[in-house]
Amino acid sequence: MAGFAESIRNIWSVQELRERILYTLGILLIYRLGTHVTLPGVDAAALAQVRAQEGGGGLFGFLDMFVGGAFKQAGIFALGIMPYITASIIIQLMGAVVPYFQKLQREGEEGRRRITQLTRYGTIGITALQSIGYSINLLAGATGRAVVINSTLFTITTVVVLTSGTAFVMWLGERISEDGIGNGISLIITIGIIAFLPQALYNEIGLIGDNFFILLVEIGVWVLVAGAVVLVSQGMRRIPVQYAKRVVGKKVQGGTTQYLPLRVNAAGVMPIIFAQSIMFIPSTIASFFPNNATMQRVGGWFSDISSMSYSAVFFVVVVFFTYFYTAITVNPQEMADTMKRQGGFIPGIRPGKQTSEFIDTVLTRITLPGSIFLGLVAIFPAFAMQAGVSQGFAMFYGGTSLLILVQVTLDTLQQIESHLLMRHYDGFMKSGKMRSPRQGGGL
Structure with a gap:
């Protein structure tokens, strides 16, 4: 706790960082007033x-x-x-x-x-x-x-x-x-989600009554789910890359081993946002025809986010978009070509086409558990509602809201950490620094 308080003092002592944080809080306040x-x-x-x-x-x-x-x-x-x-x-x-x-x-x-x-x-x-x-x-x-x-x-x-x-x-x-400080668009979404948490928790306490044991169990499950999201968000598979020695003038360059990090959840929160946008379309179209009974039935089915049938479709769409988004954002062929130009190679794998195929195979394998995890997180609020948790509080058990909260918090902490380290202060997380995509560790 003393280390955390010291990190807060370090943040406040850096003028530029302090001004950036206050500026961000001011903008978010304007948004909340609006x-x-x-x-x-x-x-x-x-x-x-x-x-x-x-x-x-x-x-x-x-x-x-x-x-x-x-x-x-x-x-x-x-x-x-x-x-x-x-x-x-x-x-x-x-x-x-x-x-x-x-x-x-x-x-x-x-x-x-x-x-x-x-x-x-x-x-x-x-x-x-x-x-x-x-x-x-x-x-x-x-x-x-x-x-x-x-x-x-x-x-x-x-x-x-x-x-x-x-x-x-x-x-x-x-x-x-x-x-x-941080990504402005993401922070605006996050502050809207956080604004709902106190009221959702208050309503849940009112629903439970005097049975605080149930509330502790619900909060404990929420903490476990959030921890699992953090773990998977930070998890990655590191592929060793060997660089050959090269003589440039009188200096010898290369000859080192680095790592190519492939994230288990390379797509981040985007597959759930994609899937949610697709699931919103029927309800949005139905809103244009308030007097059409058929359209209202279709819109009603896609509006019942607590039903198991909706969750099953949502799960499949999330898994599909996880693979789809990973495929359009991570290019194994480009990675292999860049590695070849820089004189790097994966031990035991020939540069060029074989390297591209190897990276693609590894990416496909680690994307499978990542996509299943994203799908489960996406539909977990429905299970929470089926278990008796109010919808407002259940939304924080998974889905887009929890992933956005976790991802934005990690990204913002990484930016604060970078500002502190550039000025020779200890990082915000001394015991275990936030991993950037270029750093090692993970699965």
Whole structure:
């Protein structure tokens, strides 16, 4: 504990790091304040009364977690940063199949700048479409009583305000990434998830009553699942790479053994986000047809995230996208070519095609347990709900929320660790430093 307190003092003593952290906290505070600003034309008190009668379950309750409560409050940040995530996914997928985007990916900084610009344009388009669906859904049913202006005018203003709100949130995230600490987009999602934890824990305590043993068991299981996620996120298979000796002038270079790290979970949280986006599509389409019974039945099935049938489909989709995303982000052939150009080789494996095939085989084998683990984590909240845990608290047992919390926390700690080590301070985690993808260890 004394070492942790010393690390906190070290963080505060570094002016640049302190300013970055305070700047990040200030931006996140602005975002949290914006989630409580209601859309024009909505009676906030009437909407809160309707929402209280509806309860907080279902798909919309799940979506609400990622925007810090703004979705059900009809806030100006109701769509949050999720349209940006969707646009990023689409651009990334197009980079694997469309030659134009493949060319941009190879053009270095200029190409990345162009991809970022296209992602922003895509975000605006996706937000505008989702805003229409959101306004239609809000006007339908009991929530329509909370809208106090003409429906056409409300739809137009909602599209404008929600699109502007998402653009502003996207700008806040970019400011954090450039001038703050951590990845801004990820931190904005994380702060929305964390905002739900106190209320979810309070509701769970109220549901359990005086039986604190059950609460301790639930918290213990949550800690074990979080620990397993950390373990798999940091786990990797290290392939030894031998570099031949070369004489450059009067110096001898090479002759050393390094390691090629292949992560067990090379895809990170993206497969679950991909899968979740696919599972959201039927419900989103159904929201455009509130009076169509067939569409509502389909949307209702895809909204029941606690059902075992939904979980089975979700598990299969997560496993598929884990392999898919790993295949488009990790290129064994490129690794083998780079290794060959640098005079490196894997002992017992010929450079070139055999090296590529060997890396591909190892990657396929370690991706299997990683994909199964991701699938189990994705559907674990459904098992928790079946066991009697409230939906709000069950969401923290796995799925996208837990993976994002763990991944963003690890990434942010790594950045803080780097700032401290550059200034000759002890790292944030003295007993076991955070592993970067270039470091060894793991499975």
